[in-house]
Amino acid sequence: MTLPPAAGAVVHAPSTPSSEATDRLRLLVGSPRLAFVLRRLLRALISLVIVLVASFFLVHLVPGDPVRAALGPTVSPDTVEALRGQLGLDLPVAQQFGNYLGGLLTGDLGVSVTSQRPVAATLAERLPTTLVLSVLSFLVAALGAFPIGVATAVSARGGRRRGLDLGVSGLLGLLVAVPNFLLAVLLVYVFSVALQAFPPAGWGQPAQLVLPVVALAVGPLAYLARIVHVEMLRVLDAPYLTTARSKRLPARLLYLRHALPNIVAATLTAGGVVLVGLVAGTVLIETVFVIPGIGSTIVSSITAKDYPLIQGVVLVYALLVLAANLLIDLALAALDPRSAIAEA
Structure with a gap:
């Protein structure tokens, strides 16, 4: 017979394997903040390993011979076999994977089947372009989302200007729903073909940056503006802001000091989602505007069945996405150290 706990006794919840691992990590490093960072790094490393394994074996399931696709149908079988042996593609898949992991540890990503150049050199040339476009x-x-979201929230506070609020919300929702590649085609038609104001493609000149950046930024801008709008409306109705408003504080002080700091966390979380989406969105935008970046590289490598180049591009994209998520987590932990300590 199990007796109930005595009055005033503290009942401890049963520990779980994850909580026990967390406690051991805390004891090992001696700092909750450091434990939080190490947990995030460990999760990123595990995610990266999963991506590497999945991408390698999925690429090798694609039908077709990458060497034959690179050399063409008229090349002799002996030439094809010689190149397959040179690239190590005649080995069993498991052995190829072991060689690939061994190369990664030394910074060797292999050699492109189509260009016969080291994959690392190709990625080093094209990665800066994608980073510039994304940033x-x-x-x-x-920079566009904050003023739009704050201004529309302030104007709609207390149910005022309901029509304006609905109109802006509807427009932002529409912009979020429009695919960026469709917007890119529309921008090229209007500003390059009809108005001839900007170049339709290319990279390197300031004028060539405008249309790709706008096409990639419009959807995220609208998404962030909606988040800022909703969070700002919530903050404007909070009791502490009503108290601050009753003290007749200037609008600049009221919104900058009391309102904006309380929407940063939610906006930063949404910003992490946006940043990851921007990195992924470069694939289509670089293809539309013929930009020599990582995005257009993965399209051409998939078309050519270039295994080493595909794996290298997937690795770079995985690193970019994981780095963006890690930075957002660390920034949120810096803004609210108590949550990081509690989670660690």
Whole structure:
């Protein structure tokens, strides 16, 4: 017979394997914040390993011979077999995977089947372009979202200007729903073909940055603006802001000091989603505008069945996405250390 706990006794919840592992990690490193960072790094490493294994074996399931596709149908079988042996593609898949992992540890990503160049060199040339496109688009989205979201929330506070609020919300929702590649085609038609204001393709000149950045940033800008709008409306009706408003504080002080700091966490979380989406969105935008970046590279490598190049591009995209998520987690932990300590 099990007796109930005595009055005033503290009942401890049964420990789980994850909580026990967390406690051991805390004791090992001696700092909850460091334990939080190490847990995040461990999760990122596990995710990266999963992506590497999945991408390698899925690529090898694609039908077709990458060497034959690279050399063409008229090349002799002996030439094809010689190149397959040179690239190690004649080995069993498990052995190829072991060689691939061994190369990764030394920074060797293999040799492209189509160009016969080291994959690392190709990625080093094209990665800066994708990073510039992603960062510029994120800055445009973030810098545009805050004023739009704050202004519409302030104007709609207390149910005022209901029509304006619904109109802006509807427009932002529409912009979020429009695919970026469709917007890119529309921008090219209007501003390159009809108005001839900007180049339709290419990269390197300032004018060639405008249309790709706008096409990639419009959807995230609208998404972030909706988040800022909703969070700002919630904060404006909070009791502490009503108290601050009753003290006749200037609008600049009221919104900048009391309102905006309380929407940063939610907006930063949404910003992480946006940043990851921007990195993935470069694939289509670079293809539409013929930009020599990582996105267009993965399209051409898939078409050519270039195994080493596909795996290298997937690795880079996985690293970018994981790094973006890690940075957002660390930024949120810096804003609210108590939540990081509790989670660690």
